[in-house]
Amino acid sequence: MSGLNLSHVTKQFGNFTAVNDVSLSVPDGTFVCLLGPSGCGKTTLMRMIAGLDLPTGGSIELGGADITTVPTHRRELGMVFQSLALFPHLTVGENIAYSLRIRGTPKDAQKKRVDELLAMIHLPGFADRSVAKLSGGQRQRVAIARALAISPKLFLLDEPLSALDAKLREAMQVELRQLQQRLGITTIVVTHDQREAMTMADTVVVMNGGEIRQAAAPVDIYRRPADSFVADFIGQTNLLPVEADSAGRASVLGEVVEGIALPAGTAKGLLSVRPEDVQLTAPGHGAIAGTVTFIRDLGGAIETFMEAGGAQVIAVSAPRNRPDVSVGQSVGIRLDPATSVVLAR
């Protein structure tokens, strides 16, 4: 089978398990984002894919061959480090040509490829510059070009954009995604910025505590989170307790909500409702009773915080749908069953 396949990959440092039984299939040409809170094992997983750390269990396959113990330098991959790790003693051109020089590529072919890559990263004519004299964004691009010089089978980036300011980061996200689509190269990016993951990825892999919680397309991750961790980690959500009443209907905060069903055999769960799917109405008529506690006007969106049955509920609305409520007012809360997801408690 082609592509990248991880099966039951595990990494232990002493008796601490940094990556626990991770299995993942990445088809050729896919853009994958590893997303998760700090310390969840993203870097460790990526280092094992690169061969910089050896797994303590499981195997890694690339293009049909088992590469679990193949040394890094024979894996034909490109990697961009968080620190970029540009060689300070080499010029921009020499940095980019490093992998070609190591492989004994003729000088003129090296030069041709360097010029090609410099054009690709929009830095033509920079070959003779010293890397110390580049801006952050330029260094970033040079690191990317260096990793792509041999047209690797696999392109790995560990938090490549975290050192850039917000504006440049957004621009680079788009640029990186376009570049990946043009080259059709299998790419794995580690990030803990979920916006970044949503912008770039074909597949978002959400990790926590060394395990994969969900691997799916960005929209699915957002719309159909697999568990409460994913629902809470990706975007904003209301996680409300849902219980089955005596008649078997789902009740949320004391009101029966039509159209929501608990999985067969369970009496309790958590309902994940995105704030934009929460509607405010007049109290009564089967709506959940709540009280407005705080209103935040962010300009582009208005967030209404409410207290209902001991839980906090947040609603987000666009300015032109501004709810006509004020702090302390009693309101009715309606949840959209079509976009709500019942998760295990």
Next chain:
Amino acid sequence: MRREPPQRLADYGPLFFPAGMLTVFFVVPFATMIAVSFFQREQGGFYTAAFVFDNYARFLSLFFGKVLGFSLFLAVAVAVACVVIGIPFTYLLSRSPRKIQIVWLVALLSILSLSEVMIGFAWSTLFSRTAGITNLFVWLGLMVQPQALTPSFGAVMTAMTYQAFPYTVLVLYPALVRLDPTLTEAARTLGASPVKAFFTVVVPALRNTILATLIMVFIFALGSYLLPQLLGRPQHWTLSVLITDQAIYQSNMPFAAAMAVFLVLVSLALVGLALYAGQQRQAK
């Protein structure tokens, strides 16, 4: 913080102490030595103040030329040996667990507390026929008969390298610890084997530190006068040995001073050349 150039004499205050130390312990003795090097030697006595070039003229002979050449060669050889062994050693040391690093550094520092005399006698025992390491080789079956390894050039080199090695490690260590470990990892992902990564990334990235270490060990080795006498044959004696001989045993201070001045000038010239060469490559 605002910085402005010193205005009044008192602003130079902090500089007085180091300047004073430098004058008392370096400028004055060195100036005295230069002066003495032009003095006239009194046969059977000491010297009288004069301004003659005799001492330098005597020095310009094939014999002293050879000794100078050998001294410089030995110092360069020791410097190169120290750096060649020191870089991989310190690199591995800087990548090993903290505990191991501390043990090694303490061991190396304790070598510094040994005097040149002790190092010399220790090695001459180790290299002797009766009590030396060759007995161990015989016992291991590597040699047929124990053998004296001293006096020889190898013995001089070994002891001098041993003596200068701690300094080498102490100069290289901070630079290697500070070197970003992801640089070698990046090189490996780009297709370089660990050994190739070491030579194409670690060594070139540390070029200035390596140059500084070479110069330091070179100068350190140039001043060594006990080890060549203890472990070498007369043809392995360095200019420093001859200077000691002239100054202490022959009581020929002016000639010793002239040789010392000459040695300082030659080594300064070599150091300048090395720095210049280093800068040329940097500018490229």
